[in-house]
Amino acid sequence: MHFLLLYRDLVPDYVTRREPLRAAHLAHAQAAADRGELLLAGALADPVDSAALLFRGDKPDAAEQFARTDPYVLGGLIGIWEVRRWHTVIGAGAAHQP
Numbered sequence: 001m002h003f004l005l006l007y008r009d010l011v012p013d014y015v016t017r018r019e020p021l022r023a024a025h026l027a028h029a030q031a032a033a034d035r036g037e038l039l040l041a042g043a044l045a046d047p048v049d050s051a052a053l054l055f056r057g058d059k060p061d062a063a064e065q066f067a068r069t070d071p072y073v074l075g076g077l078i079g080i081w082e083v084r085r086w087h088t089v090i091g092a093g094a095a096h097q098p
Helices: 019-034 061-069
Strands: 002-010 038-043 051-056 078-086
Touching (some): 019 038, 061 078
Antiparallel strands (some): 002 051, 002 078, 038 051
16 A cells, blocks of 8 residues: 655745754655655655655555654654555556556
8 A cells, every 4th residue: 555644834944944954854764765665755846835755555654653753843844744545556566456
């Protein structure tokens, strides 16, 4: 199964304010990718006001734990986060076939 971790309501001046936490956040994300949990991640652009992270697993636990321990969340840069199951059906690695 796939789960989307959605970050919304980023703080004003997010791009500037994230800089002191960026290395720790990227290391956190790389560790999740190395474990095979995190497939893709990034901020939405123009404007940079939210982000999406794609996780793979049987349950949403990895995505939820990632958010709870993410330096960006702990540092107060993320206003709201939520994990949603994504019912993927098309493309390489889709969890379900049509």
